[in-house]
Amino acid sequence: MIDLSPLVRRLANTPLANWANGxxxxxxxxxxxGHGDLQRWQSxxxxxxxxTACNIDLVNGLRLDCEDNPATYDQMRAALMGLxxxxxxxxxxxxxxxxxxxxxDWKWDRVAPHLDLRGKRVLDVGCGNGYYQWRMLGAGADSVxxxxxxxxxxxxxxxxxxxxxxxxxxxxxxALEDLPAGLExxxxxxxxxVFYHRRSPIExxxxxxxxxxxxxxxxxxxxxxxxxxxxxxxxxxRYAQMRNVWFLPSVPALEKWVRRAGxxxxxxxDVSITTVAEQRGTEWMKFQSLSDFLDPDDHSKTVEGLPAPxxxxxxxxx
Numbered sequence: 645m646i647d648l649s650p651l652v653r654r655l656a657n658t659p660l661a662n663w664a665n666g667x668x669x670x671x672x673x674x675x676x677x678g679h680g681d682l683q684r685w686q687s688x689x690x691x692x693x694x695x696t697a698c699n700i701d702l703v704n705g706l707r708l709d710c711e712d713n714p715a716t717y718d719q720m721r722a723a724l725m726g727l728x729x730x731x732x733x734x735x736x737x738x739x740x741x742x743x744x745x746x747x748x749d750w751k752w753d754r755v756a757p758h759l760d761l762r763g764k765r766v767l768d769v770g771c772g773n774g775y776y777q778w779r780m781l782g783a784g785a786d787s788v789x790x791x792x793x794x795x796x797x798x799x800x801x802x803x804x805x806x807x808x809x810x811x812x813x814x815x816x817x818x819a820l821e822d823l824p825a826g827l828e829x830x831x832x833x834x835x836x837x838v839f840y841h842r843r844s845p846i847e848x849x850x851x852x853x854x855x856x857x858x859x860x861x862x863x864x865x866x867x868x869x870x871x872x873x874x875x876x877x878x879x880x881x882r883y884a885q886m887r888n889v890w891f892l893p894s895v896p897a898l899e900k901w902v903r904r905a906g907x908x909x910x911x912x913x914d915v916s917i918t919t920v921a922e923q924r925g926t927e928w929m930k931f932q933s934l935s936d937f938l939d940p941d942d943h944s945k946t947v948e949g950l951p952a953p954x955x956x957x958x959x960x961x962x
Contacts, residue, residue, distance in 0.1 A: 645672070645675075646671060646675070646802075647666070647668075648667050648668045648814070648927075649663075649672060650812075650866050651664060651667065651789070651814050651925070652665060652667070652668070652937045653786055654812055655787075655829075658765070658767070658829055659827070659828055659829035659857065660765075660827060660829035660830075660897075661821055663823075663824055663827060663829070664824030667816070670779065670818070670822070671817075673818055674818070675813050675817075676792075678795075679955050681795070682795060682797070682799075683953060684726075685726070685727060685795070685799040686799070686846045687726070687958075688723050688724075688727050688799070689727075689799060689802055689803055689806070691719065691723040691724070691726065691805055692719075692723045692724075692803060693715075693716045693719045693720055693723075695710050695713075695716055695720070695807065696736060696807075696910075697709065697736055697738075697807050697808070697919070698710045698711065699851050700808065701782075702778050702781055702795065703778060703782040703783075705734070705749055706722075706733070706735050706760070706775065706778050706779065706804070706880070707735075707736040707814040707825030707910065708736070708738055708807050708808075708948060709918075710738055710883050711741075713737070715858055716738065717738065717739050717740060720738055720739075720740045722759065723742045723803075724737065724742055724803060724922075724935060725928070726860065727756065727773040727796065727799055727800050727803060728928055728929065728930075729745065729796075729928065729929040729930065729931060730742050730745065730746075730773070730800065730929055731744060731745045731746055731772060731797075731929060732744055732746050732772040732776075733746070733748055733749075733775050733894060733928075734748075734749065734774050735775070735804065737804070737807070738807075738835070739824045739891065742928055743926040743927065743928050744775075744926065744928055744929060745924065745925065745926060745928070745929035745933055746922065746923050746956055747922045747923075748776065749779075750922055751836070751865070751955075752776060754914045754916060754957065755836075755863065755865065755913075755914065755957050756779070758913040758914070758957070758959060759783065759832070759861075759863065759959075760784075760787040760868060761780055761783040761784050761832060762783070762784035762785075762925040763784065763785075763786050764784075764785050764786055764831040764832045765785075765786055765787050765829065765830050765831050765832075766780050766785045766786075766788040766789070766830060766831065766832045766833070766834065767788075767789050767790075767791070767830040767832070767833045767851065767855050767933060768780070768789070768790040768834045768836075769791055769792070769833065769834060769835045769836070769838060769855075770791070770792055770820075770836065770838035770844050770914060771772065771790025771791060771792045771797075771801075771815060771834075771839060772790075772792055772794070772797050772833060772837075773796075773797040773800035773801050773804075773816050774790050774797070774800070774801035774804065774805075774813065775931070776790075776834065777790045777801075777813045777815070778804065778808070778811075778813060778838065780834075781812070781813055786812065786844070787812035787813070787814075787831075788812065788813045788814075789813075789814050789815075789816065789821065789830075790813070790814070790815045791815075791816050791817075791818045791820060791822070791823065792815070792818075792819075792954070793817055793818060793822075794817070794818045794959065795817060797815075798815055798817045801815035802815070804948055807825060820851055820852075821851075822849050823855065826854060827854060828854065828855070828856065828857055828858070829855070829856045829857060830855050830856055830857065831856075831857060831860050831861070832856075832861045832862075832863065833852050833856050833860065833861075833862055833863070834858060834863045834865075835848070835852055835862070835864050835865070836863070836865035836866075837863055837866070837867075838863075838866070838867060839864060839865075839866035839867075839891075840866050840867045840883075840888070840889050840890060841888050841889065842890065842891075843890050844903055845890070845893075845901060846893050846901060846904065849902060849905035849907070850899065850906075850912050851866075852864075853905060853962050854907060855879060855926050856962040857962070858962055859961060859962060860961070860962045861959060861960070861961055861962075862907060862958070862959065862960045862961070862962070863900070863957065863958075863959055864957070864958040864959075864960070865899075865955060865956070865957045865958075866884075866891060866892075866898070866955065866956065866958075867889070867892045867896060867953055867954065867955055868893060868894060868895050868955065868956040869892045869951050869954065870951065870954075871894035871896075871897070872894060872896055872897075873894065873896035873897050873899075873900050875890055875893070875894040875896075875897055876892065876893045876894070876897055876899065877890075877891075877892040877893075877951070878890065878891060878910065878948065879950065881948075882948055883946060883948065883950055884891065884937035884938070884946045884947070884948075884950075884952075884953060885932070885936070885937045885946075885947065889897065892951075895915060896906060898912075898956065899912060899958065902960050903960075906928055906962070907960035907961060908960065908962075909959075909960060909961040910958065910959075910960040911955050911958065911959050911960070912956055912958055913958070913959055914956065914957040915955070915956045915957075916954070916955055916956075917952070917953070917954050918934065918952070918953040918954065918955060919934075919937070920933075920934050920943070922934075923961060929947060929954040934953070938952055
């Protein structure tokens with residue numbers, strides 16, 4: 645059982661107190677339903693060695709150190725490999741280099757200079773395995789709650805949290821739709837790599853806004869295409885072999901959508917082409933990756949002949 649009482653105490657006397665009081669029951673109900681692989685992933689978690697971090701670096705990456713111990717290294721590596729595939733990272737856990745599919749540190753380096761998270765209560769929607777949650781704490785966030793219904797990501801977060809038990813980060817295996825309406829309790833809400841998976845993008849923006857306090861900040865990162873405010877790509881079927889991609893707007897169109905959802909101070913702070921150096925297969929993620937989804941003769945196009953992945957970061961205020 646995962647004890648959420650520290651989270652309940654953390655959120656006492658905040659606008660999120662009532663929601664927090666029901667989270668333990670909500671989580672326990674979700675855990676009872678579980679997932680077919682949960683027992684196997686739990687065995688990997690149970691195999692993690694009992695190590696105490698002597699040094700913690702969440703500012704320059706995610707690195708935990710202790711005195712060298714070859715036996716611990718081998719045990720750590722085997723247990724973490726049991727939680728593969730690892731998508732977001734990288735992690736340096738007591739000398740074990742978890743070389744994830746995504747160089748998420750590169751994305752964070754593009755996003756972080758435009759934010760001030762000091763003392764902020766943060767929600768990370770679609771948080772994956774929680775890599776960015778730890779980096780948000782490194783940037784000074786007061787507390788970070790991540791929601792993502794993927795059970796493997798949930799277990800990967802638990803693996804890291806085992807060595808950072810006192811830090812105010814929590815991963816809940818929920819979708820955004822599992823959160824109650826009218827929360828209005830977070831200073832900053834992140835949605836990175838989620839927007840293009842939503843069938844109703846405006847509804848997603850409104851749901852994110854609903855989680856923010858007045859004056860709170862939205863950080864939205866998503867796939868975009870070149871063009872003016874009227875340009876939006878709707879894939880006929882797949883995009884880069886993904887079936888669940890619905891809308892890829894241009895940056896001007898995306899900014900208009902964010903304004904239409906009621907946000908102000910809308911800014912595009914970064915646009916970047918995703919390269920095969922940033923997203924690729926590794927021994928920690930042995931399935932197909934970006935190089936398999938691009939036209940082998942022209943990396944400016946996907947295998948479907950559509951514009952290759954380009955991502956933008958938008959910030960805005962409620």
